[in-house]
Amino acid sequence: MSAIVWTAVVSLVAWLWLLLCQGFFWRTDVRLPRREDPADWPPVCVVVPARDEAEVLPASLPSLLAQRYPGRAEIFLVDDGSSDGTGTLARELADRHGGLPLTVGSPGEPPAGWTGKLWAVRHGITLARAREPEYLLLTDADIAHAPDSLRELVAAARSGGFDVVSQMARLRVKSPWERLVVPAFVYFFAQLYPFRRIGGKGTRTAAAAGGCVLLRTEAAERARIPDAIRHAVIDDVALARAVKGSGGRIWLGLAEQVDSVRPYPRLHDLWRMVSRSAYAQLRHNPLVLLGTVLGLALVYLVPPVTLIAGLATGGTAAALLGGLAWLVMTGTYIPMLRYYGQPLWLAPLLPFTAFLYLLMTVDSAVQHYRGRGAAWKGRTYARPDPMADEHSL
Structure with a gap:
């Protein structure tokens, strides 16, 4: 031949x-696992690193403020050296919409060896630990959550005994280039990190989607998050590997109530x-x-x-x-x-x-x-x- x-x-x-x-990997039915409401809803702190996010914050932050969570929850938005008034806008949105308590912090410039996002996450976790949360929700500033998103994430983590529950946010697909490129982005990711293998016991495959990561505080401390991954550019995958490598259980699937509001209208x-x-x-x-x-x-x-x-x-x-x-x-x-x-x-x-x-x-x-x-x-x-x-x- x-x-x-x-x-x-x-x-x-x-x-x-x-x-x-x-x-x-090509199947898209890996969604939040079956879950039951816990008898007691644990305290949760939401950590949002944000750098120059004034454009998308009005479409995302109100969705966090409006979370219908039965337990104690509050939000820590970390303004990572923004030049567009991100921190001020966040406070204005909280005053306007009410809802969950919001604290805005600023970590200053990251020291050598840290990526900016992880330095901001570290600052947010430090602020959150004073509230002694059982879980931390790490979510990006361009992610909008349905009103019951936090409740469903916590219920899934408690029911399944997971240390990490992460959802791949549904990215925007409106422009012609977004329609051509974005679904393929998630398809290629799933091909590299098959979701079924991530959640299975005894498997080595580990990954998370940085836009929505519910992390058990105890597991974060055991895996030294974020200090152990402070250099990582692909921080979500590094986080999942660190947690799984320290004995934690992780889960990743496609989102039904979590959406990215960031536009990518051009090929550039x-x-x-x-x-x-x-x-x-x-x-x-x-x-x-x-x-x-x-x-x-x-x-x-x-x-x-x-x-x-x-x-x-x-x-x-x-x-x-x-x-x-x-x-x-x-x-x-x-x-x-x-x-x-x-x-x-x-x-x-x-x-x-x-x-x-x-x-x-x-x-x-x-x-x-x-x-x-x-x-x-x-x-x-x-x-x-x-x-x-x-x-x-």
Whole structure:
């Protein structure tokens, strides 16, 4: 057989393996586990790190203030050196809407070795510990919660005995580029970290979604959160690994009551979101980058290329194998498009979206070696301490 046919065979085998052996990552039915209301509702503190979030705060903070939680709960918003009046706006929103008590703090600039977000989280946890909460809800400033979100998270954690309950917030999909790129972002994440494996006992897979993480305070202390992961750019995955590595139980699934309100209307916005941390995900390793690029090409680009090449040259075997691989790929993407309420004709376009992600990943490496690294809101983390990679293992 020709090289193109063998390549198509390998790609098809890879897709059959992904379909059946990668934790059924493509299914979207991993939602909050069955839960019962606890006899006593534990105290909870909500920690919100916020840097220059005045644009999205009016759409997110009122949803936290309005939480219908039967126990004691309060919010600590940490204004991380904002220049747009984020802290002042937060106080105004609390005065206007009422609801849960709000404290606004400021940690100052992070010391060497800390990312800005984790330094802000550390400050918020320090403030919260004075209230002796049993749980901490770590949530981003662009995340809106349904009124019963906190109640459901705590009930799930108590019922299942979880130290971490995290939900992948439903991202915004309104612009054409958001529709093309955003569902694929969650699809690729689930492929790397199958949700079913994360919640299973005895599994090593660990991940969380930083927009919504309910964390048991005792587990945070045992895992030394956030100090143990202070270098991590991909802090949610590092947090989950630290908690699971210290003996904790974690759960991650798709959200039903948690939504991101941050817009990414242009390709440039989505490109920056992905590329700022993609190379960090690869541990800044050129060999891992090369393997990732080759893997993405084999899995996502080979099927349409071999199908088209086979049709153009009369190569029936190549066209058939490439078409079958593309069909399996398309089928695994359909559940995610349905979850996001998107038209199913976007499913066959997944190879094009994957090619965009390949370019974003390469660009992330290029920016790293140019000294720009994980640039975000005026801060750059270009040369992380090696300890960061140790804590993310």
